[in-house]
Amino acid sequence: MSGKNREFQIFVKPVGAHCNLRCSYCYYLGKKNLFSGEDYSVMSDEILEKYIVQHIQASTGKVINFTWHGGEPLLAGIDFYRKVISLQLKHQPAGPHRK
Numbered sequence: 157m158s159g160k161n162r163e164f165q166i167f168v169k170p171v172g173a174h175c176n177l178r179c180s181y182c183y184y185l186g187k188k189n190l191f192s193g194e195d196y197s198v199m200s201d202e203i204l205e206k207y208i209v210q211h212i213q214a215s216t217g218k219v220i221n222f223t224w225h226g227g228e229p230l231l232a233g234i235d236f237y238r239k240v241i242s243l244q245l246k247h248q249p250a251g252p253h254r255k
């Protein structure tokens with residue numbers, strides 16, 4: 157494989173281990189214990205923007221896929237996903253990625 161096209165996929169869990177789906181095969185919900193003392197939290201704005209910028213920079217294909225994982229889709233809140241779309245539009249590259 158050449159280094160020019162390296163497709164990859166990342167599953168981001170913006171609400172950490174606070175997923176509410178409770179799949180029987182889950183490997184992740186126990187990670188909640190790593191964050192003792194913290195209440196339910198959503199990925200910070202700073203981390204969210206850094207992630208989106210780095211993900212776009214690392215993507216080499218014509219389409220940049222973002223996958224949000226870990227819970228009912230709106231567990232992070234509709235405003236979180238409005239922010240996601242706004243940041244993706246802000247940082248999208250000109251050229252073949254742009255629709």
Ligand code: SF4
Binds near residue numbers: 175177179
């Ligand atoms: S959706 Fe993912 S994080 Fe949530 S319970 Fe299922 S496997 Fe675990």
